[in-house]
Amino acid sequence: MRFPAQIVWLMWWTVCVAEDCKGPPPRKQTEILSGVWSEQNYPERTQATYKCRPGYITLGSIIMECKNGEWVALNPLKICEKRPCGHPGDTSFGTFQLERGEKFEYGAKVVYTCNEGYQMLGSINFRECESDGWTNDVPICEVVKCLPVTHPENGRLTSSALELDKEYTFGQVVRFVCNSGFMLVGPAEIHCSTNGVWSGESPKCVEISCQKPEIANGNAASLKKTYKENERFQYTCHQGYEYSSKGDAICTASGWTPTPSCKEIICASPHIENGNYAPESIRYRSGDEITYNCKTGFDRSTQGNMATCTSRGWVPQPGCTRNRCDFPQIKHGSLYYEIIYRRDFPVRVGKKYWYSCKTNFVTASQEPWEYIHCTKEGWSPAVPCRRQCIFDHLKNGDNPKRGVKYVQGESVRVNCHAGYSLQNEQSVMTCTESGWFPPPECILLKTCSKSEIIIENGFFSQYELTYYLNKETQYQCKPGYVTPDGKTSGSVTCLKSGWSPQPTCIKSCDMPAFENAKAKSNVTWFKLNDKLDYECHDGYESQDGRAGSIVCGKDGWSHKPICYEKECKIPEIENNLNTQPKKEKYKVGDVLKFFCRQRLKRVGPDSVQCYDFGWSPNLPTCK
Incomplete structure (x- = not known):
């Protein structure tokens, strides 16, 4: 049999070029090599299959092949990833934190803590994500309890609990009251603290x-x-x-x-006018005595010249009284036949003489002639002649119907015509030794005109055009404007120098209405360009994130402070995977459950949850 030359050459090249792999396929940290690999060399195109270690998953098989003397992965992107465990579960009256790992996947650990006033049942406070799911049950937090408190002997107690003589829960208070004739020794109230122990010992009621x-x-x-x-x-x-x-x-x-x-018993040093005493001291004790004498022209007010310090003070009370009077100097008057009587002076206490007053002055009885008496205190009356003033006219004011007489020291209130006032803006005249003061004349007052003031963004709320000195008028700010102290109206006063400081109305903004947010400030109004910071409620966000700010402008707030409920995008789900519930949008906290079509098996968690950062854990697949 003969082969074409090209085929022979190709077979020869394949035998010469192909190279075996020395040693078995590599061992990996997250993958387990299937089969037995005891040979030293493995021919070209030999394949090795891996499966994931417990706690890790992948889609399909991971295969490596011997190529050119090296083991090469057929699909490098196919790796074993940590198996997700889904949400670990919340506990009532407590919280948890992810202590190990970043997601709810293999190797993660969450630790639970109870809220203040609650304690955990059992000693296990954690759950770990292992190859077959979460370990342990979700811990349970129950309220801390304190033992019952008994009534104190000779007293009673009141409590915030519904039933007495039962266990008390964290925060409940017991108050103690003693019966009549007894008093508390110890605290008046105690409360059940976080560690299940009363904040103090129960008091006792002891007889007063x-x-x-x-x-x-x-x-x-x-x-x-x-x-x-x-x-x-x-x-x-x-x-x-x-x-x-x-x-x-x-x-x-x-x-x-x-x-x-x-x-x-202490007596202070006695004050003896027109006299002296001995011995002199700063203070005297009970039973101490003094001797006193009076100056010439004065007699002792007591039978003897001794006084004793007692609990009632000095007994008898020492004093000196006048026994003679010198010639009286009567201002604006004279004695009857004073040239004849002058040689009789000084005279003894009890003597009296006729006297009269000059024109425009009157005696104490306002009779032409009156007695002046020598007394222990001196001449009486002390002011024999007093000025008489007649109120019968008032220039630029309301005149009396008939003349009225007033004596020195008496006053009368007058009414000046509008725009007029007495000297120094007074409204009362007093009869003095020199006559009326101020004089009975009303002088023209300073006036102020509204035309002198322009109120930007405001207007006067009263109709008068001219105001007299010290007259006050009100002004009103336009809607959206306030006075510098934050009010909608103010006042200005007509002064000698003109109107008091120029009225001002500045742009303002009231506290806005928030949607799903709250202000970070307690201020109730804001000036132009003031900034108001706000923050969103939990589970909401603004265009700028968790918090935002608005600025008070000429047209009001820069924008409405609105926070929108946080959402998770609808995840991309493969065709073989069904979800429940089906919604157009998912809010933070929503849970999405997964089911595979018939004859397919789910690989991954059975549910994921919507968080601030998105869905967690990763979505499952169906095989």
């Missing part, structure tokens, strides 16, 4: 009692040592001392009321 007090510089009236509530304790003070408040005290839950005590 007071021990006999020790009184410095005093003695108890009774030998009794212990007193019950509302019993009275009486005592006396030593000589030279007196009660600080009163001579008895009552036993109460807070102790003796008032506190029984004795204080030393």
Whole structure:
């Protein structure tokens, strides 16, 4: 049999070029080599099949082939990936954290913790994703409980719990009250704390009692040592001392009321006008005595010249009284026949003389003649002649119907015509020694005109055009504008220098209405260009992410602060995989379950969940 030359050459080239693989296929970390590989060499095109190690999965088979003396993967992209476990499960009254790994897949570990006031049943607080799914059950958190509390003897308790004498749960409070005649020793209330222990020991109710007090510089009236509530304790003070408040005290839950005590009797240095005393000292004790004398022209007000320091002060009260009067100097008046009587002075207390006043001045009784008396305090009346003012006209004001007389020191309120006022803008005249002050004349006041003011973005809310001095008028800001202090209206006042500071209305924005968001500030209004930061509620986001900001502009807020509910895109699902439930959009927290068509087997998790970052774990496939 003869072969064509080309075929012979090709067979010869194949034998010469083909090269065996030395040694078995390589061992891999995530894959297991199938079959027995005990030979030293393996011919060209020998294939080795791998399967994934427990905890890893892939689609189809992973095959390596001997080519040109090397083992080469037929499909390099086909590798073993960690098997997903799906969501580990939430626990009521607790949370979990992913402690190992980044996804809910093989090798991941989540650790559960209970909220404050709750404790975990059992000692296992974690779940691990292994080759056959999550280990352990989802931990259970139950509320912390404290043992029942009993009523204190001679007292009672009130509680926030529905039933007394039962176990209490975290945060519940028990309050204690003692019966009449008893008081608490210990806390008035205790609460069930996070570790299941009461925040304090239960108090006791002890009988209210007071021990006999020790009184410095005093003695108890009774030998009794212990007193019950509302019993009275009486005592006396030593000589030279007196009660600080009163001579008895009552036993109460807070102790003796008032506190029984004795204080030393002290007298200050006496003030003796027109006299002197000895010995001189800053203070005197009970029983100390002084001797006093009066200056010439004055007599002692007591029978003797001695005074004693007592609990009632100086007894008798020392003093000096006048016994003679010099010639009276009567301003705006004179004594009757004073040239004749002048030689009689000084005169003794009790003497009296006629006197009269000059024109426009009157006596104390307003009679033409009146007595002036020499008394221990001096001449009476002290001001014999007082000015008389007559109110019978008011320039630029309302005149009285008839003249009215006023005496020095008396005042009258007057009414000036509109735009006028008394001197210094007063409205009351007083009769003085020199006559009326201010004079009975109303002078023209300063006025202000509305035309002098232009209120940008505002307007006057009162109709008058002209305002007198110190007159106030209101102005209103247009909608969307406020005064510098954030109000919708303000006021200006007419002053001597003109209107008070120029009224201003500035652009403002009120607190906006949020949708699924809240402000980060408590301010209620905002000026032009003010920025307001806000943040979205959990599960929502704005165009800028979790938080955003708006700016107050001339036309209001820059945009409406809206946060939209976070969503996950509808995943791309292969034809053989059915999902439930079917929705047009999925929100954060939604769970999507998977089912394969008949005769196909699911490879991967049976469900995935929508998170802030997207779906997790990866979607399964059907084989």
